[in-house]
Amino acid sequence: GENVEQHPSTLSVQEGDSAVIKCTYSDSASNYFPWYKQELGKRPQLIIDIRSNVGEKKDQRIAVTLNKTAKHFSLHITETQPEDSAVYFCAALRGSTLGRLYFGRGTQLTVWP
Amino acid sequence: EAGVTQSPTHLIKTRGQQVTLRCSPISGHTSVYWYQQALGLGLQFLLWYDEGEERNRGNFPPRFSGRQFPNYSSELNVNALELEDSALYLCASSSGLKAFFGQGTRLTVV
Numbered sequence: 001g002e003n004v005e006q007h008p009s010t011l012s013v014q015e016g017d018s019a020v021i022k023c024t025y026s027d028s029a030s031n032y033f034p035w036y037k038q039e040l041g042k043r044p045q046l047i048i049d050i051r052s053n054v055g056e057k058k059d060q061r062i063a064v065t066l067n068k069t070a071k072h073f074s075l076h077i078t079e080t081q082p083e084d085s086a087v088y089f090c091a092a093l094r095g096s097t098l099g100r101l102y103f104g105r106g107t108q109l110t111v112w113p
Numbered sequence: 114e115a116g117v118t119q120s121p122t123h124l125i126k127t128r129g130q131q132v133t134l135r136c137s138p139i140s141g142h143t144s145v146y147w148y149q150q151a152l153g154l155g156l157q158f159l160l161w162y163d164e165g166e167e168r169n170r171g172n173f174p175p176r177f178s179g180r181q182f183p184n185y186s187s188e189l190n191v192n193a194l195e196l197e198d199s200a201l202y203l204c205a206s207s208s209g210l211k212a213f214f215g216q217g218t219r220l221t222v223v
Contacts, residue, residue, distance in 0.1 A: 006155075032210050043117075043203070043214040044156070089155060098144065098207040100169050105155040 002027040004092050006104025013080050014112055021107045023090035024072040032093040033073045034101070035064060039086045047088075048075070080111045115139065117215035119204050125221045126194050134189040134218045138206030144168075145187040146212065147179060151200040159202075162187055194222045 003026040013019050025033075034049035050057045050064045050073065057064050061080075066073040077084055087108050091101040118137045126132050138145050147159040158171035162181035176192040185206075191198055199222045205212040 034210070034212075036214075043216045045214070046211055049210070091156075093210065098146070098210050098212060100158050100161060100171070101146075101156075101212065102158070103148075103156040105153070 002030055002092050002094065002102040004090060004102045004104045006090050006107060008107060009105065010108045010110075012110045012112065015080060015082060017080055019077045019080050019084070019109055019111075021075045021088055021090070021109070022072060023074070023092075023104050024070075025092040025102070026071065027092070027094055028068075028071060030092040030094045030102075032095075033064070033066060034091050034093075035075050036089045036091065036103075037086045038089065038106075044089060077109075080109075082111050082113050085109060085111050117204055117206050117213050119202075119215035119218050121218060122216065123219045123221075125223060128194055128196060128222055130194050131190065131192045132194060132220060134191075134202050134204075134220070135186065136189070136204030136215060137186045138204075139208070139213055142206035142208060142213075143185050144207050145181055145185065146205045146207070147187070147189050148203045148205065149173075149200045150203055150217070151197075156203065160189070191220075196222050198222050 006023045031052040036044040037047045038044040061078045063076045087106045089106045090104040120135045144163040148156040161169040179189040181187045201217040203217045204215045
C-alpha cells in the first residue's frame with residue numbers, strides 16, 4: 001500500500017514568516033493529495049488539495065506544489081498568523097473515488113506573535 | 114446543513130469491555146469512513162462503508178468491526194478493548210474526493 005511521510009513533525013515560526021511542510025509518497029499511481037488542518041480539540045478540515053495533473057495550486061495565503069517525478073508535495077503558508085497554529089496532515093489517494101486516504105503523521109505548526 | 118455527527122463525544126471503558134461508536138454522515142453522502150487518531154500516529158484508516166457494504170479495511174484486528182445502516186449512518190464496534198485502543202475515533206463522509214470529518218469520539222481505556 002501507499003506510504004506517506006511528513007516532515008517536520010513540529011515547526012515554529014514568527015508571525016508574518018512563511019511555513020513549509022513537506023510530504024513524500026511511495027505509490028506512483030497516487031493522484032490526489034489533500035491537506036487537512038486540525039486545530040486543538042477540533043475536527044480535521046480540508047484546506048487545500050491538488051490532483052496529479054496540476055503542479056501548483058494557490059488559495060490566498062496557502063499553496064500546494066506537487067512534484068510527481070520525485071513523488072513529493074508541499075504545503076506553503078505565507079504571512080503566517082497565530083490562527084494558523086494547528087496540526088497539518090497531508091494525505092495521498094489512488095483512484096477516482098475517495099476510498100482510503102493515506103495520511104502523514106502530521107506537523108504541529110506554532111506561529112508566535 | 115448539518116455536518117458529520119458522532120456520538121458519544123467521550124467515553125471511558127475498562128480493558129476487556131466492548132464499545133459502540135456512532136456516526137451520522139452529511140445528508141446525501143453514502144460513504145462513511147472510520148479513522149483512529151492515536152497520539153503521535155496521525156490518522157490510521159480503519160474501515161470504509163458505502164451503500165451498506167464494507168468496501169475496504171485497514172490493518173486492524175478483527176475485533177474492530179462495523180456496519181452501515183440503510184440511512185447511511187454507521188457504527189464502529191470494538192471488542193475486547195485494550196489499553197492501546199485509547200484514541201480519538203473520527204468518522205468522515207465524502208462528497209466527491211472531499212472528506213468531511215466529525216468531531217470524533219474520545220475513547221479512553223483504563
